[in-house]
Amino acid sequence: MPNSLSLEPLLFELSDPGSASDYLPPLDVPEASLPFVVRPELDLPEVDEHSVVRHFTRLSQNTFSIDTHFYPLGSCTMKYNPKLNEAVAAMPGFAGVHPLQSEATSQGWLEVLFRAQEILAQIAGLDACSIQPLAGAQGEFCGLLMIRAYHNGRGEGEKRCRIVVPDSAHGTNPASAARCGYAVTTVKSNAEGGVDMDAMRTALKDDVAAVMITNPNTLGVFEAQIEELCALAHENGALVYMDGANMNAILGQARPGDMGVDVMHFNVHKTFSTPHGGGGPGAGPVAVRSILEPFLPVPHVKQHEGGEFGWDWDRPDAVGSLHGFRGNSGVILRALTYILRHGGNGLRQVSSDAVLSANYILARLKGVYETANPNGCKHECVLSASKLKAQYGVSAWDIAKRLPDYGFHAPTVYFPTIVKESMMIEPTETETKATLDAFCEAMLAIAEEAKTDPDLLHHAPLTMPVGRLDEANAAKCLNLCWTTPPAEAACESTGEPKREVAGAPTY
Ligand SMILES: *Cc1c(COP(=O)(O)O)cnc(C)c1O
Numbered sequence: 001m002p003n004s005l006s007l008e009p010l011l012f013e014l015s016d017p018g019s020a021s022d023y024l025p026p027l028d029v030p031e032a033s034l035p036f037v038v039r040p041e042l043d044l045p046e047v048d049e050h051s052v053v054r055h056f057t058r059l060s061q062n063t064f065s066i067d068t069h070f071y072p073l074g075s076c077t078m079k080y081n082p083k084l085n086e087a088v089a090a091m092p093g094f095a096g097v098h099p100l101q102s103e104a105t106s107q108g109w110l111e112v113l114f115r116a117q118e119i120l121a122q123i124a125g126l127d128a129c130s131i132q133p134l135a136g137a138q139g140e141f142c143g144l145l146m147i148r149a150y151h152n153g154r155g156e157g158e159k160r161c162r163i164v165v166p167d168s169a170h171g172t173n174p175a176s177a178a179r180c181g182y183a184v185t186t187v188k189s190n191a192e193g194g195v196d197m198d199a200m201r202t203a204l205k206d207d208v209a210a211v212m213i214t215n216p217n218t219l220g221v222f223e224a225q226i227e228e229l230c231a232l233a234h235e236n237g238a239l240v241y242m243d244g245a246n247m248n249a250i251l252g253q254a255r256p257g258d259m260g261v262d263v264m265h266f267n268v269h270k271t272f273s274t275p276h277g278g279g280g281p282g283a284g285p286v287a288v289r290s291i292l293e294p295f296l297p298v299p300h301v302k303q304h305e306g307g308e309f310g311w312d313w314d315r316p317d318a319v320g321s322l323h324g325f326r327g328n329s330g331v332i333l334r335a336l337t338y339i340l341r342h343g344g345n346g347l348r349q350v351s352s353d354a355v356l357s358a359n360y361i362l363a364r365l366k367g368v369y370e371t372a373n374p375n376g377c378k379h380e381c382v383l384s385a386s387k388l389k390a391q392y393g394v395s396a397w398d399i400a401k402r403l404p405d406y407g408f409h410a411p412t413v414y415f416p417t418i419v420k421e422s423m424m425i426e427p428t429e430t431e432t433k434a435t436l437d438a439f440c441e442a443m444l445a446i447a448e449e450a451k452t453d454p455d456l457l458h459h460a461p462l463t464m465p466v467g468r469l470d471e472a473n474a475a476k477c478l479n480l481c482w483t484t485p486p487a488e489a490a491c492e493s494t495g496e497p498k499r500e501v502a503g504a505p506t507y
Contacts, residue, residue, distance in 0.1 A: 007465060008058050015045035062465045064409045066275075070435050072361075074380045074412035074424025075170065075218060077248050077270035078277065084341060085273065085334035094333060099325040103310045110309035113301045113329060116285070116336045123339075123347070124244070124264055124287035125255025130296040131285045131332050132322050136245050139265025139284030140176035140212075143241050145319040146263060146288065146295040147210045148180065150239065153317075160209035160238070166195045167418050168217035170243055177212060189418060193221035193372055200229060204236045214243040215259075216250065218416040218424070220358065220377035230260025239263065239292075247271045248428070249355055249379035252348030256287075263288045272335035283331040295319050299326075353429035354379040357436060361425055364440040368447045372419045380426035382419050389421050394450035394457050396421040401468060402449070402460035406442035 047055070064071065071078040089095065097106050113131055121129040133139035144163070151157045163177035164185045174184040185203050190196040195213070204211070211233045215223045223229065230240045242256045242264040248271045256264050268274060269282035276282050288296065298318045299311040342350060355378050362373055362381035369383040385396040400410035400423070412424040427436055449457055459468060 011045045014047045017046050019048045020046040021049040069409050070439055071409040072411045072425045072427050074426040079273050079428035080430035081273050081275045085337045088337045089330050089333050112333050114309050116332045120285050121287050125257025126287040127290040128293040129285055129287040132297045132327050133284040134328055135282045136265055136267040136284040137172040139286045143263045143286050144180040146292045147239050149295040149319055151209055162208045164203045164208055164211045168219050169214045170218055173212045193219040194223050197225055208238040210239045210241050212241040216246045216378040219372050219382050220380040222378055226259045249351055251351040253351055263292055268335035272338045274331045274334040281328045281331050283328045297322050350429050357427040360436055361427055365443055383423045384419050385421040388450045392450045392454045394454050396423050398457040399446050402446050402457050404461045405463045408439055
């Protein structure tokens with residue numbers, strides 16, 4: 001099916017020999033030869049500067065971002081990133097500091113990191129915090145290392161070899177547990193989308209090191225039995241790890257420490273608005289109850305008696321270092337800016353509004369799409385296209401591919417895996433009602449199209465620079481070489497010829 005937009009040509013196709021901008025005067029000194037540098041003659045495109053700038057500007061606009069489009073990617077909290085955060089992070093006193101600079105000359109930075117540790121521990125309702133982990137998944141890894149160190153210290157490290165993970169947890173949870181050498185036991189959810197407590201009771205034997213629970217979970221449901229669950233785990237000698245990536249739903253409303261959780265991570269790039277996606281830097285600080293404090297990774301930021309701040313490497317029970325240098329401190333600075341700007345009441349309002357937005361979307365769409373949230377949701381809702389699939393052959397995938405034609409980034413699809421044809425929608429608190437309404441209208445229009453013209457949806461998107469890509473082949477047989485005429489490359493891994501994709505570039 002044809003696309004209405006024409007494809008951006010390659011720089012090679014824009015090349016016009018002799019047109020390249022050349023500002024520098026001819027060489028008037030002897031040319032030096034660098035013996036170790038081999039400079040083959042490259043067939044580079046020659047394009048004037050203005051055309052290069054226009055080319056890359058057009059390419060940069062051929063994509064979706066939170067600054068251009070509504071981006072309701074469930075579990076990812078793609079909220080607006082306030083530009084104030086960037087202004088603060090760009091201040092020369094922060095941006096110009098070298099990671100190896102002395103403590104005496106980086107007191108401001110150290111104070112930022114120290115205050116972030118204190119405030120995050122306070123939001124968690126726990127005793128201490130480390131800003132070292134570089135991502136949510138690394139926070140999980142770090143938390144599990146601390147749990148293992150705790151059990152080792154009690155002589156139970158060998159015996160406690162299992163982690164219990166509900167099936168509504170994020171996929172990184174069982175992966176982190178396995179990465180730490182633990183066996184994983186999965187516990188089913190009940191009809192309300194919470195943990196099945198009977199199954200949990202059965203799973204909690206004395207070989208369990210910890211229960212790892214995402215709360216609110218990936219169905220957007222708050223685990224109402226969390227206190228009972230924590231008490232049960234503790235009676236059994238196990239600890240409780242909480243994946244706090246969904247803290248956007250409960251900021252200032254409930255504190256994991258009060259629920260009985262022993263260790264949790266934050267995804268500051270989600271909850272506290274630092275730019276992420278596309279592999280950008282994040283941070284996954286971990287907060288812990290005092291029993292785990294000795295095991296926090298090094299270096300830790302501390303305040304000396306005299307008031308000055310410093311790095312504490314002298315922590316004999318620490319689980320080690322998670323990376324070189326000081327972590328993604330720029331992300332922590334942006335998060336702290338966001339937290340201080342909102343204040344306690346502001347953060348509470350953030351989560352109220354995030355939950356309201358998600359429930360608004362759920363209420364408008366649940367008559368047309370089935371839902372995993374019969375009783376309402378927290379900050380995200382999970383819809384399903386199962387009925388459309390059965391009746392008209394239109395899948396969640398087709399819907400996700402059609403949404404960009406209406407000007408919206410797709411929600412997360414096929415996750416959580418426990419819901420068939422799932423679409424996980426997280427609007428966040430930063431969208432207007434008008435945007436939420438426009439998105440709901442688009443979802444309703446697509447459901448109508450499923451009935452009247454399902455084939456259209458199978459071919460979507462129709463107005464994007466590229467059409468429906470063969471994503472498996474594109475990922476497995478990546479071929480970025482440019483040749484004229486385009487290479488008829490065969491897929492190396494499967495030997496199958498590459499399939500033509502309507503509207504896709506053939507380089
Ligand atoms: C995003 C997310 C993670 C992983 O966090 P990263 O920062 O991407 O490593 C873990 N758990 C949940 C619930 C998440 O949403």
